[in-house]
Amino acid sequence: MSVATSLRLPPLPTVRDLIKLYKLRALRQLSQNFLLDERITDKIVKAAGKIHNHHVLEVGPGPGSITRSIIKRQPKKLIVVEKDPRFLPTLELLKEASQNHVKMEIEINDIRSYNFEAGFADSSSNEWTDRPPPIHLIGNLPFSVSTNLIIRWLHQISQKSSAWSFGRAPMTLTFQKEVAERIVAPVTDEQRCRLSVMCQFWCDVDHKFTIPGKAFLPKPDVDVGVVTFTPLKYPLVKLEFKMVEKVIRTIFNMRQKYAIKGGSRLFPENLRDELGLKLFALADVDQRTRPFELTNEEYARICYAYKLICEEYPDIEKYDFRAPKNVNAAAM
Numbered sequence: 562m563s564v565a566t567s568l569r570l571p572p573l574p575t576v577r578d579l580i581k582l583y584k585l586r587a588l589r590q591l592s593q594n595f596l597l598d599e600r601i602t603d604k605i606v607k608a609a610g611k612i613h614n615h616h617v618l619e620v621g622p623g624p625g626s627i628t629r630s631i632i633k634r635q636p637k638k639l640i641v642v643e644k645d646p647r648f649l650p651t652l653e654l655l656k657e658a659s660q661n662h663v664k665m666e667i668e669i670n671d672i673r674s675y676n677f678e679a680g681f682a683d684s685s686s687n688e689w690t691d692r693p694p695p696i697h698l699i700g701n702l703p704f705s706v707s708t709n710l711i712i713r714w715l716h717q718i719s720q721k722s723s724a725w726s727f728g729r730a731p732m733t734l735t736f737q738k739e740v741a742e743r744i745v746a747p748v749t750d751e752q753r754c755r756l757s758v759m760c761q762f763w764c765d766v767d768h769k770f771t772i773p774g775k776a777f778l779p780k781p782d783v784d785v786g787v788v789t790f791t792p793l794k795y796p797l798v799k800l801e802f803k804m805v806e807k808v809i810r811t812i813f814n815m816r817q818k819y820a821i822k823g824g825s826r827l828f829p830e831n832l833r834d835e836l837g838l839k840l841f842a843l844a845d846v847d848q849r850t851r852p853f854e855l856t857n858e859e860y861a862r863i864c865y866a867y868k869l870i871c872e873e874y875p876d877i878e879k880y881d882f883r884a885p886k887n888v889n890a891a892a893m
């Protein structure tokens with residue numbers, strides 16, 4: 562075993578004991594499910610790759626099971642961001658026990674308000690097209706939070722901002738198994754959806770393994786997938802994130818129909834037929850393909866074609882078929 566994996570923490574009560582000691586009942590409203598099996602938390606951290614001497618941010622550490630597995634690998638700095646203040650005493654205990662080996666910072670905060678630039682200020686950075694910087698994000702979050710968070714983080718990746726102002730920092734996150742399968746779903750896969758295309762536009766994604774629901778306390782109704790994301794050196798689109806998201810969402814809105822049916826809804830009703838055809842012709846994409854049958858490259862071409870049409874008809878960009886009629890009328 563390498564030095565990086567051999568760190569033994571001084572004897573500490575187990576996470577199970579701590580949960581009892583501090584009466585840390587999982588809160589349903591925060592969708593808390595705790596992992597107690599060290600072999601599984603070690604496996605999650607191993608999936609993140611080399612973290613020895615790197616900066617790691619763990620989001621949602623809860624009572625600290627994954628945190629222990631991270632500490633054992635001796636990162637240079639470990640930042641934990643936890644929303645629920647009840648976990649502060651157990652996290653303080655871990656910080657104290659590991660203080661001679663790892664610089665640990667505890668932030669009781671919502672991850673969405675956390676300032677990554679400040680947290681990683683003492684880390685080195687790498688050029689975007691160089692290898693990833695020595696920074697990792699790891700988290701076992703509630704499912705709803707992790708899906709929203711990955712969209713938010715993809716947006717920041719597209720802007721090379723926040724944690725990604727330091728380079729292509731990778732992430733290791735858990736999702737409901739079905740969501741993990743959707744994230745990595747290749748073309749023609751029945752799970753392929755908006756999330757697949759958005760994630761694959763900006764990241765290399767890998768569904769590493771699945772954790773059975775019974776490994777959690779309390780047991781959720783579903784199994785859990787561990788997914789790694791490494792931002793691509795060359796994203797498949799270089800367009801404004803919100804515009805790309807709108808195009809992909811609108812096309813997948815009619816999943817079982819030909820893609821042109823959903824794609825046409827990017828345009829107001831009176832221009833729908835004409836501009837829908839133009840969109841697919843400009844993108845050189847067969848309009849009689851279903852959304853899940855389109856490759857990432859075809860989606861990228863559709864986004865660029867949409868951008869061209871918006872340049873020709875500037876008001877089109879403000880049009881959203883889901884918005885009430887009067888909002889669209891005001892925008893046009």
Ligand SMILES: C[S@@+](CC[C@H](N)C(=O)[O-])C[C@H]1O[C@@H](n2cnc3c(N)ncnc32)[C@H](O)[C@@H]1O
Nearest residue numbers: 594595596621622623643644645671672701703
């Ligand atoms: C599913 S539990 C996992 C706890 C621990 N990581 C484990 O694996 O046992 C998710 C944790 O994320 C925390 N959390 C939820 N939303 C959060 C947010 N927006 N920012 C930071 N932490 C959050 C919850 O309080 C909880 O501790």
